[in-house]
Every structure is written in structure tokens, then in C-alpha cells.
Amino acid sequence: MQSDDRVALRATEGLVGRVVVTGAAGMLGTAVIDRLADQHEVIATDLAAGYRRKGVRWSLFDLCDRDALSRFLLAERPDLVVHTAALVDVDLCEQNPSAAERLHVDTTDVISRTLAGWNGSLIYISTDSVFDGSKDGPYDEGDHPAPPNTYARTKLRGEAACLTLRRATVLRTNIFGWSRAERMSFAEWVLRGLVERSALGMFSDVQYTPIYVTQLAEIIESVWQQGVHGLYHAAGLTCLSKYEFAMLVASVFRLSADNVTARSVDDAGLTANRPKNMALRSARLSSALGRAMPPAIDGIQLMRRQYDDGWVARVKGRAVAPGYRFWEVA
Numbered sequence: 001m002q003s004d005d006r007v008a009l010r011a012t013e014g015l016v017g018r019v020v021v022t023g024a025a026g027m028l029g030t031a032v033i034d035r036l037a038d039q040h041e042v043i044a045t046d047l048a049a050g051y052r053r054k055g056v057r058w059s060l061f062d063l064c065d066r067d068a069l070s071r072f073l074l075a076e077r078p079d080l081v082v083h084t085a086a087l088v089d090v091d092l093c094e095q096n097p098s099a100a101e102r103l104h105v106d107t108t109d110v111i112s113r114t115l116a117g118w119n120g121s122l123i124y125i126s127t128d129s130v131f132d133g134s135k136d137g138p139y140d141e142g143d144h145p146a147p148p149n150t151y152a153r154t155k156l157r158g159e160a161a162c163l164t165l166r167r168a169t170v171l172r173t174n175i176f177g178w179s180r181a182e183r184m185s186f187a188e189w190v191l192r193g194l195v196e197r198s199a200l201g202m203f204s205d206v207q208y209t210p211i212y213v214t215q216l217a218e219i220i221e222s223v224w225q226q227g228v229h230g231l232y233h234a235a236g237l238t239c240l241s242k243y244e245f246a247m248l249v250a251s252v253f254r255l256s257a258d259n260v261t262a263r264s265v266d267d268a269g270l271t272a273n274r275p276k277n278m279a280l281r282s283a284r285l286s287s288a289l290g291r292a293m294p295p296a297i298d299g300i301q302l303m304r305r306q307y308d309d310g311w312v313a314r315v316k317g318r319a320v321a322p323g324y325r326f327w328e329v330a
């Protein structure tokens with residue numbers, strides 16, 4: 001189909017724009033395609049297909065294949081690319097820095113150069129871990145990044161590749177949510193530990209500002225619609241420790257927290273360095289969008305509602321057991 005025909009078809013279907021979402025089968029990607037598919041033509045891309053819903057078309061290939069990526073973009077000519085694909089396993093990035101470099105830097109470079117051909121927009125999802133944690137208090141956009149590991153270093157270089165484009169937005173964040181795949185997210189790991197009452201040792205010396213993926217997906221849509229470009233922090237309003245996060249999950253899901261204990265990240269024996277202060281201040285984005293960032297408790301409540309109303313089962317593509325035993329089929 002020719003590009004003009006596509007625009008005409010979109011208009012007759014009442015769709016606003018054409019959006020490519022990378023990493024669309026991942027935790028954030030799933031929330032983004034679900035949010036955008038009602039109003040936009042969404043092309044989801046990943047290594048394997050994720051949530052299949054009306055309004056989402058899947059295209060499966062390895063983004064690190066530069067030729068395949070630019071061919072795909074030239075054929076689709078999206079108005080917007082939301083680039084969420086990443087190697088989020090920090091220790092794996094340490095062991096395989098060239099894979100991290102290819103996915104975080106090279107793909108972003110290809111996407112921004114290709115989008116420049118038709119003045120397209122790019123929203124690149126970055127991370128709070130570009131900072132080394134030595135600041136006392138939450139980080140602003142003006143603070144100097146000092147990435148402590150390969151994951152963070154390559155994500156930061158991806159930011160620079162993104163910002164070469166005129167209509168580019170970098171959103172640094174820290175997210176939580178339901179994963180679509182059987183691989184468990186951090187919040188799911190906490191919830192499972194609470195439901196099963198297994199010993200949960202949570203870091204009380206790592207502070208962060210997590211945001212729920214569905215809420216970040218809404219913010220991503222607003223960023224695009226309101227034409228907000230540049231570097232922004234897009235995190236939650238509440239600064240809390242991982243231990244406090246687990247206590248909040250227990251309280252919202254009405255589960256006992258007797259099995260949760262506080263521990264130090266220093267005793268965890270992790271391969272890659274992790275900063276202790278990962279808190280971001282998102283005041284700049286709040287004022288650009290004219291809305292407050294959500295507190296952690298709102299996101300956890302929404303996470304619970306999405307289980308209760310069947311959204312989690314739909315996204316996971318299977319029935320889930322009652323009592324928040326999400327890893328079991330009902």
C-alpha cells in the first residue's frame with residue numbers, strides 16, 4: 001500500500017497516527033501498545049510476538065540487524081517510534097558489552113537517522129541508573145551522569161544518539177508492572193514472595209522513584225501529543241527503598257509482610273555495580289505536561305485492579321489463578 005493510501009485508510013478508521021513500538025513484547029512495550037492501539041495504527045516489533053490485540057500489527061526481527069531495521073522503518077514510515085527495547089539484565093550487559101552497545105546505541109542511531117528523512121519523532125526510554133548514586137537527594141536533568149556499569153553507559157550513549165534528531169525525547173525512568181511473558185518482573189517476584197510467604201530480603205539502602213508502566217504509557221502518549229522534546233526524567237512521585245516498595249505491595253494487596261526483612265545491597269554479591277540513590281525528580285516533565293507524576297501507591301493499586309478486572313489474564317494470554325497466584329493457570 002502506498003503511503004498516501006495508508007494515511008487515507010487511517011483517517012477513515014479514525015486513527016490519529018502511525019507508531020512503531022520496539023521491545024513491544026516487554027513489560028513497558030506491552031503497556032505502550034495497549035495504550036496507543038485505540039487511537040493510532042500500532043506496529044509492534046520484537047524478537048517474538050507479545051500481546052495480540054485489535055489495532056496492533058506485529059513485525060518480528062532482530063533490531064540489531066541494522067539493514068533489516070532501516071528497511072522496516074523505510075517501509076512503515078512511522079510518525080513516531082517508541083524505543084523501549086533493551087537488554088535490562090545488568091549483569092548480562094557486563095558479560096556481553098558489545099550486545100549492549102549494539103542494542104542500546106547502534107539501533108537508536110539507525111532509528112534517529114532514518115526518522116530524520118521525514119521529520120518523524122522518537123521517544124527513547126532510558127534509565128535512572130545513568131547516575132552513580134553519590135548525590136544526596138533526587139537527580140534532576142541538569143545533574144552530571146556518571147554511569148556505574150555497562151548497561152547504564154550504553155543506555156546513556158543511546159540517549160545521545162536519540163537527541164541528534166529534531167523531534168526527539170529521552171525519558172529516564174524506573175518502572176514496575178506485570179510482565180506479559182512467563183519471566184517474572186521485580187514487582188511480580190515481590191508479589192509471589194508475599195503470596196507464598198517465602199523469605200523476602202529487600203534492600204533498605206536502595207532508594208528509587210518507580211512508576212507503573214500503564215501510567216508511563218499514558219505519559220508517553222502525552223509527550224508525543226504535546227510535542228515535548230529533549231531530555232526529561234519520567235519517574236514516580238514517591239521516593240522509597242525496595243524494602244518500602246515491598247511493604248506497600250503487601251498493604252495494597254492485603255497480604256502479610258511478616259516474611260519481609262530489610263537487607264543491604266552491599267551483601268548481595270551482584271556482578272555489576274548498582275547505585276544506592278536512584279531517585280529522579282520529574283518536576284520538569286510535570287510542568288511541561290501540566291500534570292503531576294503518580295505516587296507509587298496509585299500504581300500498585302492500578303496493578304491490583306488490572307488483575308481483578310481480567311486485564312492481566314488477557315495480556316498474559318492465559319487464565320490466571322485467584323488470590324494473585326499469577327504464575328498458576330486458573
Ligand SMILES: NC(=O)c1ccc[n+]([C@@H]2O[C@H](COP(=O)([O-])OP(=O)(O)OC[C@H]3O[C@@H](n4cnc5c(N)ncnc54)[C@H](OP(=O)(O)O)[C@@H]3O)[C@@H](O)[C@H]2O)c1
Pocket residue numbers: 022023024025026027028029045046047048061062063064083084085086087088103125126127128155173174175176
Ligand atoms: N525494568 C526496569 O526496571 C527498568 C528501569 C529503568 C529503565 N528501564 C528501561 O525501560 C525500557 C523497557 O524495559 P522493560 O523492563 O519493559 O524491558 P523488557 O521487559 O526486557 O522488554 C524489552 C524487550 O526488548 C526485546 N529485545 C531485546 N533484544 C532485542 C533485539 N535484539 N531485537 C528486538 N527486540 C529485542 C526483549 O526481548 P527478549 O525478552 O526476548 O530479550 C524484550 O521483549 C528499557 O529501555 C529499559 O532500559 C527499565
